[in-house]
Amino acid sequence: MIGDDGGEPAAATPAWATSIERRDHARRLKQTRPDPAAPRVLDVDHVTIELRGKTIVDDVSFFIPRGEFVCLCGPNGAGKSTLLKAVLGLLEPARGTIRIHGEAPARARHKVGYVPQRKGYNRDFPARPVELITAALRGRWPGHVTPEERERARAVLTRVGGARLLDQPLAGLSGGETQRVFLARALVTDPTLVILDEPTAGVDVAGRAELLELMAEISRSDELAAILVTHNLAAVAQTAERIVYLEGGRLIGWGLPDELLGQKSLTALAFAAADHARAPDEE
Amino acid sequence: MELFTEPLSFAFMQRALYAGLAVAVVCAVIGVFVVQRGRAFLGDGLAHACFGGIALGLYLGTDVEDAVWLAIPFTIAIALGIGFVLRSSHLRGDVATGVFFSFSFALGVLFLGLRSASARPVNVESLLFGSILSVSPQVLDVVLIVSAVALIVTLLLWSRLAYAIFDPELAAVSGVPVAALEYLLLAQTAAVIVVAVKTVGVVLVSSFIVIPAAAGRLLGATLARATVLAVVFGAAGVAVGLVASYHLDVPTGATIILTQCACFAVAFAVGRH
Numbered sequence: 001m002i003g004d005d006g007g008e009p010a011a012a013t014p015a016w017a018t019s020i021e022r023r024d025h026a027r028r029l030k031q032t033r034p035d036p037a038a039p040r041v042l043d044v045d046h047v048t049i050e051l052r053g054k055t056i057v058d059d060v061s062f063f064i065p066r067g068e069f070v071c072l073c074g075p076n077g078a079g080k081s082t083l084l085k086a087v088l089g090l091l092e093p094a095r096g097t098i099r100i101h102g103e104a105p106a107r108a109r110h111k112v113g114y115v116p117q118r119k120g121y122n123r124d125f126p127a128r129p130v131e132l133i134t135a136a137l138r139g140r141w142p143g144h145v146t147p148e149e150r151e152r153a154r155a156v157l158t159r160v161g162g163a164r165l166l167d168q169p170l171a172g173l174s175g176g177e178t179q180r181v182f183l184a185r186a187l188v189t190d191p192t193l194v195i196l197d198e199p200t201a202g203v204d205v206a207g208r209a210e211l212l213e214l215m216a217e218i219s220r221s222d223e224l225a226a227i228l229v230t231h232n233l234a235a236v237a238q239t240a241e242r243i244v245y246l247e248g249g250r251l252i253g254w255g256l257p258d259e260l261l262g263q264k265s266l267t268a269l270a271f272a273a274a275d276h277a278r279a280p281d282e283e
Numbered sequence: 284m285e286l287f288t289e290p291l292s293f294a295f296m297q298r299a300l301y302a303g304l305a306v307a308v309v310c311a312v313i314g315v316f317v318v319q320r321g322r323a324f325l326g327d328g329l330a331h332a333c334f335g336g337i338a339l340g341l342y343l344g345t346d347v348e349d350a351v352w353l354a355i356p357f358t359i360a361i362a363l364g365i366g367f368v369l370r371s372s373h374l375r376g377d378v379a380t381g382v383f384f385s386f387s388f389a390l391g392v393l394f395l396g397l398r399s400a401s402a403r404p405v406n407v408e409s410l411l412f413g414s415i416l417s418v419s420p421q422v423l424d425v426v427l428i429v430s431a432v433a434l435i436v437t438l439l440l441w442s443r444l445a446y447a448i449f450d451p452e453l454a455a456v457s458g459v460p461v462a463a464l465e466y467l468l469l470a471q472t473a474a475v476i477v478v479a480v481k482t483v484g485v486v487l488v489s490s491f492i493v494i495p496a497a498a499g500r501l502l503g504a505t506l507a508r509a510t511v512l513a514v515v516f517g518a519a520g521v522a523v524g525l526v527a528s529y530h531l532d533v534p535t536g537a538t539i540i541l542t543q544c545a546c547f548a549v550a551f552a553v554g555r556h
Contacts, residue, residue: 090455109457114456126509141506
């Protein structure tokens with residue numbers, strides 16, 4: 001298993017470091033894994049997930065400390081989306097535990113922001129960003145948006161560069177605009193963990209880098225732990241502090257991007273990207 | 284003004300108005316979710332399933348009025364069956380509905396055929412096309428109670444139902460019990476359709492679910508506004524259709540549906556501009 005030995009013993013990381021500075025710091029020290037003593041936002045401990053008697057995720061363990069931006073990679077059928085569903089509290093592991101700030105996912109919902117692949121929502125639904133963002137605040141769809149909720153929605157949309165989208169019909173937005181709205185929705189509850197599931201799917205090539213940079217910037221400035229599920233190799237190399245690489249439901253690699261991308265898993269990632277290009281809406 | 288007061292001076296017209304308005308309002312509120320979910324065919328399917336339930340009651344010896352008490356649980360069971368198949372397979376909503384629709388309707392015809400030759404003859408035409416003008420005080424009570432319960436439950440759960448229909452996954456992540464709500468919506472739709480069948484019949488009942496909701500959706504920029512508009516169109520269709528049928532001396536159920544269709548046409552024309 002690549003990076004299985006965890007590299008050299010973890011050295012103390014300065015508290016002031018941004019995520020990118022931490023990554024460079026870790027590179028210098030060849031510190032493959034995050035500091036085990038660091039406070040953990042997400043802790044996936046020997047998790048096995050079975051669906052209809054079939055093992056989809058097999059004994060996977062990793063953790064994400066505060067402020068770390070992690071890419072979850074792997075080819076189609078690797079178990080990425082299934083693992084995400086378990087982290088979101090939508091699936092129960094058959095074995096092992098998932099903890100978010102020490103709590104079960106179902107009890108830690110308010111600490112998690114989620115940007116789904118766009119395909120899930122009902123395109124015919126008469127929705128506007130202001131309502132979608134308010135729904136995240138309330139945990140249910142608003143019949144009426146209060147002035148306070150409206151201001152909060154406007155503020156978070158402004159932060160992601162989408163203030164003008166507040167009252168526009170969601171169905172009329174471009175791919176990039178839609179993802180900005182969903183990012184705002186994920187951020188409005190002030191989460192400490194953000195899950196980004198293929199956030200650039202359906203976004204034009206020019207918009208992808210901008211969107212990823214925006215997400216990385218917010219993660220850095222807010223010290224958010226983030227999981228980015230993507231087939232985009234450029235995003236993995238430029239954005240991730242670490243990579244968690246799954247294949248066939250098993251953890252194949254967990255380490256620094258240049259270390260993993262420089263080894264044989266690069267080939268697998270390239271295949272994953274090719275798979276994704278053929279079937280962009282499938283895992 | 285006399286145009287409205289004259290027909291409503293008759294008790295049977297008053298009962299028809301109350302039953303029609305109750306059914307129209309609750310069908311419009313539930314219909315917005317059904318239409319938004321892309322399951323417009325569900326109303327038709329459950330109405331035909333209801334026919335099976337009523338026929339079962341007749342086979343067991345009840346009269347048409349009392350058969351509704353058997354038709355409600357029968358139709359709810361069929362609705363839950365549709366929901367179970369939808370959640371357990373990759374079939375689309377209209378396919379599962381079509382299967383259960385055929386099954387229940389065939390059962391209904393079978394039950395009617397199995398009745399003994401001495402059994403009281405049943406006017407199948409009135410079952411299929413309904414008779415809102417012959418709503419008895421007892422039936423009106425059932426219609427009002429079922430409609431009120433379904434309306435209250437739906438309004439209490441409106442914001443969660445709306446979230447689940449916008450995006451089931453996002454709603455579930457926010458802690459909304461999506462599967463339970465889906466089954467509840469199906470069960471409520473079934474119960475409301477059974478009482479609606481008592482007023483407009485099997486064939487026309489889905490119009491109450493689909494047409495006002497579709498018209499409201501054409502003009503409503505938000506789900507809440509679409510719901511309010513659907514209620515207005517549904518209620519207006521009943522009130523205007525009832526009075527118009529009285530003065531024109533034409534079938535009432537059909538006139539109500541045609542009035543709702545006129546509302547849809549107006550909404551479509553206005554929506555295009």
